Amino acid sequence: MALKGIETNLKPKIIGGIVVTGDMFVASSAKKHILVKDLKADATEMEGAAIAQVCYEMKIACLIIRSLSDSADENAHLDFNKFKAIAAENSANLIIETLRLL
Secondary structure (H helix, E strand, O other): EOOOOOEEEOOOOOOOEEEEEEEOOOHHHHHHHHHHHOOOOOEOOOOOOHHHHHHHHHOOOOOOOOOOOOOOOOOOOHHHHHHHHHHHHHHHHHHHHHHHHH
8 A cells, every 4th residue: 555655564453352442642652551450451542431431422323433553552643644644544444434334
């Protein structure tokens, strides 16, 4: 796949795990370690839980699809900028394929 000057042969993979949420972009190995140790987190995100909470309160079904764009360490800001287009494309492709199968 070639995307905005980034050449990669990485295929997206779907994995299950615990996704934690909060009000901050995690960009620290120390914070990442705490989330893994204390909450058994496999990933962290900021928006999905808020959307899910509103949908739950309004009794509206929802599905949150996340594509990870960084590793939540000191390089997270650099990783995010480098991989956000790939993460967005992976999410879009997953949604399109899911809709096709419905």
